[in-house]
Amino acid sequence: MSTYDDIVQLALERGFYFPSCELYSDSSAGFWEYGPNGVKIKNNFLELWRRELVRRDAMLEIDGTQIMSRSVFQASGHLKNFSDPVVKCTKCKSSFRADKLIQDEVNIEVPERLQNDKVDMLIKENNIRCPSCKGELSTSERFNMMFKVEIGPNHDEAYLRPETCQSIFVDFQRIFKVSRRKLPLGIAQIGKSFRNEISPRQGLLRLREFYQAEIEIFCNPNKLDDLQKFESVRNTVLRIYDNQQTMEVTAAEALERKIIPNKLVAYYLALLVEFFNKTGIVNKRTRLRRLSDDEKAFYSSIAFDFEVDTSSGWLELVACNYRSDYDLLSHSATSKANLQVMDDEVKVLPHVFELSLGVDRCIYSILEHSYFIDREKDDRILLKLKPYLSPIHAGVLPLLKKDEFKAKSFNLVSLLNRDFDIFYDESGSIGRRYRRLEEIGTPFAFTIDHQTMDDDTVTIRYRDSMNQERIKINDVHSFLTKSLSVDR
């Protein structure tokens, strides 16, 4: 059984995540729910993201709507670029990209944005038939990866956003005006995005409805190397993959060797790497892959993918794109608003460097890199999650199911449960209870035993080492506070 299967099984058994609407047989692929443990680890992950990126760099966070008007996607290019003409064979039901099919069959250039009836005409004129069975082709239809929704009684056209960043671009002007901030300015957002994938697969790795945590850095394109705060990350080691090889260089070296073109990009890539070093994802199994020209999105001039090695290969977690002025320019043109801002007495249309993170993929990767089977100890399964990411911070367990043990336990629980995620468990043997806790990554367990009755100390048991120590009940709260803090 592969690690992927292990994780899926653990997710199902312990409520990390599971298929949406599974009670009903008409549930669709590509939709997954986070269960109780999954929500907690996701929240903890996002709080770490806020800490290490948003707060550290004094970014501003917003929360935009998921439904956005048609014009937004006209400006962003999604209406045009996100939709393909598709024809189906009436006989064998195969479907084809109409523009590509015509191009292949008749060898003429077909513009992507050709009207449906023109496509149909071309197919008819050239007598194009199904390439696999020679059956007759249907008239063409548009397949757009965006989910269309209708608003109000007039069915006004709108869409579920296919990426969260559009909210940031359309909100930029107001935020910049009212926040009294200067360039460069990071605006961040956590939220859901929606893509009508043709064939979603592999659980959390490819979803139709998914979480993104995006950061858009608005900057003056003439000042990309004017960045004092770069000094704080100049020695941060980046693992960069380029030309089929991975090299480890500091941020400063990467600049000197022109692997990264400017300080601004280098600084944010370094922040991102430092953030991931605190997630429990193994550093040596990550890389910043420099994208070649033909892999880049059309709007991107500099592109790195932050990737992680998983049991199903290298997986893209964060797309880092220098989008230049593509977004603000097109929103400016479509909306007729002037989106220029003042920077040092000069009017400038900001450029954008983007860090677009796929939350669900990160959660999966963290689970996979944390999953261990302890062959020394009866093959116990444990998730070696960072304590601050764990869905349960600590267990509170009475050694015996006696009233005085329970009473002491409840006291301890009430001392802790407003500040930490605590699980109280009195059922079964003590060993079994420890095993259940460590399977969901709980780093500590406090056991109320006979000695507790004498001196108000409890046993603390550590997940990874299984070691035990005694600690005063009154010190437990500060112990947890200290143990759950994130290293600087």
Next chain:
RNA sequence: GCGACGGUCGUCCAGUUUGGUCUAGGACAUCAGAUUGCCAAUCUGGUAACCCGGGUUCAAAUCCCGGCCGUCGCACCA
């Protein structure tokens, strides 16, 4: 979306070939009780499933058709 294979308690699996024995069985997990008292112990008892819809039949987990989901391959992935 196409093709191949699959879908049975929370999880994994048996049963499907040859319809009736299935009132659907086991293991692990879970719950209650007993026992033990610091690492998945033991005993007793319990909860819990044939993916959905239609068809064939006296009778369907089992055969047929359609749908949905999953795995893999192809295509797709701004």
